Structures are given as structure tokens and as C-alpha cells.
Amino acid sequence: MISWERLRVFASVAEHGSITSAAEALHITGPAVSQHVRKLEREARCRLVEPDGRGIRLTPAGRLLAATARSMVAAVADAERDLANAADRMVGPLRIGAVASAVRTLLPGALRALTANHPRLRPWMRDGEIVDMIPELRARRLDVVVIESWTARPAAMPPGVRVTPLLTEEVRLAVSANHPLAETEPVRLAGLGDQVWSACASGTDQHDALVQLLRRHGVEPDVRYHVYDYATMLALVAADLTVTLVPRSGAVAMPGVRYLACRPAVTRSLAVASAAAGDTPAVRAFTAELARVAEHDLPPWPD
Numbered sequence: 001m002i003s004w005e006r007l008r009v010f011a012s013v014a015e016h017g018s019i020t021s022a023a024e025a026l027h028i029t030g031p032a033v034s035q036h037v038r039k040l041e042r043e044a045r046c047r048l049v050e051p052d053g054r055g056i057r058l059t060p061a062g063r064l065l066a067a068t069a070r071s072m073v074a075a076v077a078d079a080e081r082d083l084a085n086a087a088d089r090m091v092g093p094l095r096i097g098a099v100a101s102a103v104r105t106l107l108p109g110a111l112r113a114l115t116a117n118h119p120r121l122r123p124w125m126r127d128g129e130i131v132d133m134i135p136e137l138r139a140r141r142l143d144v145v146v147i148e149s150w151t152a153r154p155a156a157m158p159p160g161v162r163v164t165p166l167l168t169e170e171v172r173l174a175v176s177a178n179h180p181l182a183e184t185e186p187v188r189l190a191g192l193g194d195q196v197w198s199a200c201a202s203g204t205d206q207h208d209a210l211v212q213l214l215r216r217h218g219v220e221p222d223v224r225y226h227v228y229d230y231a232t233m234l235a236l237v238a239a240d241l242t243v244t245l246v247p248r249s250g251a252v253a254m255p256g257v258r259y260l261a262c263r264p265a266v267t268r269s270l271a272v273a274s275a276a277a278g279d280t281p282a283v284r285a286f287t288a289e290l291a292r293v294a295e296h297d298l299p300p301w302p303d
Helices: 006-016 018-025 030-044 058-085 100-105 106-118 130-138 205-216 232-239 279-295
Strands: 051-053 055-058 092-098 121-127 146-151 161-177 196-199 221-226 244-247 257-260 268-274
Touching: 006 030, 006 058, 006 146, 006 268, 018 058, 030 051, 051 058, 055 058, 055 196, 092 279, 100 106, 100 121, 100 146, 106 121, 106 205, 106 279, 121 130, 130 146, 130 161, 130 268, 146 205, 146 279, 161 232, 196 205, 196 232, 205 221, 205 244, 232 244, 232 257
Parallel strands: 092 121, 092 146, 196 221
Antiparallel strands: 051 055, 146 268, 161 244, 161 257, 161 268
């Protein structure tokens, strides 16, 4: 008889394409994942994976079984959601994705309150980019995602995803204290044509919003430094290597960095995305705690 637990592990191996990634997603060790796969092969009486360079790939039989395993994982997730809704309970895992700036400023307070009020709830969190996390939400591998949406590039959500707004915040230009513009405020976006920029990688919301915003004001940005977190961008700014646009929740106090208001004003919004069919008491409580922190506990701009 094929074990459900081994099918669940195998579905993760099929989704992530490696033993190591599946182990990280399931919060178990790599050897434990390998053992589950070997036992599943004995139960199925056929090879399910085979070596592929340093990794593995599914055999034809493995691909067939993976499709069934994914369907079963989705069905169990639906059943857990329905039972939680029926009993109005908040127990078990809550799988959260979030942009990094929200992780730093909003999630600690929200999760602290949520776990204190609901000790049987087990939050699990990862940071990342919307382009990667929304497919995870739609595939039911995440329950909720904290997303960003820029003035110059509003986030477009696919069908079946519900968006709950949290806050709209100011975005400022970060420059070195030694920069010629350091004492100029507000800074005209149209006058930034000769600057070197840092941003996230091309294709991310932050990068594409910056490029589209500046192009609207006749500036073709020279983006030479691509990093994924604002603290690193600001370290480059402090070294007088780049300038960048930073939302209030992404700003950190760093010696040698000035935050300048822009003209015209630039804003970014944070919101909660969840599956329209995946509303649970845990998702609702998490969203409510985030809204509370966003309204009362968001830190001010650094001096």
C-alpha cells in the first residue's frame, strides 16, 4: 500500500526538482526525503527518480505518480481549509510569502500577536518577489502573500486572487550625504538623468517600476547594481556609488544616507493577496494583524 506521507513528500520533490529544495520546503532533512522516496519506490514497485547530473529527474512512472500526488495534496489542503472554516479554528500551518520590506517592518509585530493569541497556529514564512510567489499562491503552496504595488507599475493579479489593501506609503530618493543633491528637497525626477542607480533584478516590480517611472520623466536610468534588499542598496548609496528609490517601510537608519522627497510624489502600496477560494480564519486573522501594525506601528522615516 502506498503511504500518504510518502506521496506528500514525493509531490514536493516533483514540484521543487531536488531533494534539498523539497527538504527545505517540508522542514525535514535531505536524508529523510531520500528515504521517503526510496520507500515509495518499493511500494510502487518501480523507479520514480533517476540521476540527472548532480540532481535528479522524474522517470515516466514518476511523472504519472507526481500528478496524482499533487492532486491529493491539493485535495487535503482544501479539506483542511473547509474544516477550519466550519469550526472557525486557527490551528496548523499558515504558509506566508512576503516582499522583504514587509517582512522587516510589518510581519514581526503581526506574527507575534497572532501566535500569542493562537498558540496552535504554526506560521511558516519566506520572502521573495511577486513574480515568484503568486504562482505559489495559486498552486496552493502558499496561503497568503504580502505584495507591493508601485505608482508607476500597479501589480496585476490573475483571476482567483483576492487583494486586501494595507497601506500606501511615500517613496523617497536615497542619496549619499556627500551627493550634490543631498541638500536639495524636493528632488525633481526629470533632473536625475546622470545618476547611477541600484535596484532589484530586471523583471521584478521594484526594478520595472523605477525604470518606467523615470522614463515617464524623460530619464533613461543607468542601473548598474542589482540587489534584492534595501539594506544592501543603501550600503551602496552610503558609499556614494549609487542612488535609489526607497519606500518608507524599506528605509533604515544608516550613516551617510539622506532620504529626499521627490517631485512629483512617488508612492508604493502594500496589500495582502490570498486565493479567493482559500479564505480561512487564519488568513483573516493574519490580515487583520497586518492592518493593525500598518496603521499604528509603522516606523517613521529615519532622521
